[in-house]
Amino acid sequence: MTWGVIATGGIAHAVTADMIKAGAKVLAVSSRDITKAQTFAEKFGIERAYGDYHDLLADPDVDIVYVATPHGQHHEVVLAALDAGKHVLCEKAFALTVADAEEMIERARSRNLFLMEAMWTRFNPLVRKVQQAVRDGEIGEVRMIRADFGFRHAFSDSDRLWAKEAGGGAMLDLGVYPVALTHQILGVPEHIHAHGSLAPTEVDADAGIFLAYDNGAHALLSCSLVANTGARAEIVGTLGRIELVDPMFNPTAVVINGVEHTIEDEGYQHQIRAVEECVAAGLTESPLITWENTLEVLRTLEEALRQLGVSYAGVK
Incomplete structure (x- = not known):
């Protein structure tokens, strides 16, 4: 089970560090600035860096994507990830509007893919x-x-x-x-x-x-x-x-x-393990x-x- 990380901001750094501590395999990262993606990949020992999240979503070896973009981009990125056949962990707040969130969830349901808001508190x-x-x-x-x-x-x-x-x-x-x-x-x-x-x-x-x-x-x-x-x-x-x-x-x-x-303090590790367990069990939520x-x-x-x-x- 391999992960791709979309965006390279502060929350992406924190969660990726805990992914690695939890034993998750992080294969790829993307950023609109390829240099940032490469720097991020080098820091965490990630094999593949992309300058566009669409390129990461096209990677057949990525199973799950963690969406760490600002809230305003969640709707677009999550729909694209689901359409690419990827399971998704999306940062909170999940979407800007209820209507956007409903569309994201319906897309996951129709694709039979796992989708979850990264409300890590519930796993503490x-x-x-x-x-x-x-x-x-x-x-x-x-x-x-x-x-x-x-x-x-x-x-x-x-x-x-x-x-x-x-x-x-x-x-x-x-x-x-x-x-x-x-x-x-x-x-x-x-x-x-x-x-x-x-x-x-x-x-x-x-x-x-x-x-x-x-x-x-x-x-x-x-x-x-x-x-x-x-x-x-x-x-x-x-x-x-x-x-x-x-x-x-x-x-x-x-x-x-x-x-x-x-x-x-184990940070995001409980959440990461829970996502992998859900995906392994064939759950969509x-x-x-x-x-x-x-x-x-x-x-x-x-x-x-x-x-x-x-x-x-x-x-x-």
Whole structure:
């Protein structure tokens, strides 16, 4: 089972390093700048470097592609990869719009190929332990979730985090984590309320998100590119509470009813192994992050963005 990596940015470096630690075979990498692809290949001992992702997709020896491009390119690249017969692991946020995500998923279904959003948090052993503790009633009925993810990032209209065509903004890059955690614990909210500010590029600079459930449970979430909020989460129930220590999206420590549980940081390795196991088993989606899970979270994000006055419809 061999991998191809599309794009050579920071996230591609981090994930590729963990692919190799996990024992995955990374055969090829592509970048619009062939020099960057060659440098990346040399750094990680990758055999083949391409200056166009279409050339990588045409490589018959590549089984799975990891799409590490900015969000704005996910739709185009994933469809091309599926049409080329490749299984796909696509970075989060999965797509700019629900409609784009639905098309990507339908293409995977029609091609009978594996496709998964790279929501690595769901594969973290401590996050799985937290979910099981909630299911087992260790903190009683969950009544509230608080989660934040924010940092200061200097504004530049050419920076991918601020550029609308790249899918910039706090919500898709950072807010996806608190929202996904809330969905994982409480499910799909009945009510969504968002408030925040916009950058000159018409993407969200920060946002507060209130997710409410008909039983009275609720989540107070925030994401920001203008303030260093940290990345912590707390789940409060009628009988106790759980804290996910910073960084909540990849915790190495959680506290369940006052008892701390820790693990070594293995980064993306759990996710990579899970993808290979799913592909080997002939699955088209992961049971830990199903296509419907991805769509549910994206629907919440899209509605929150709509309330902020942000739309990515038609952005390519």
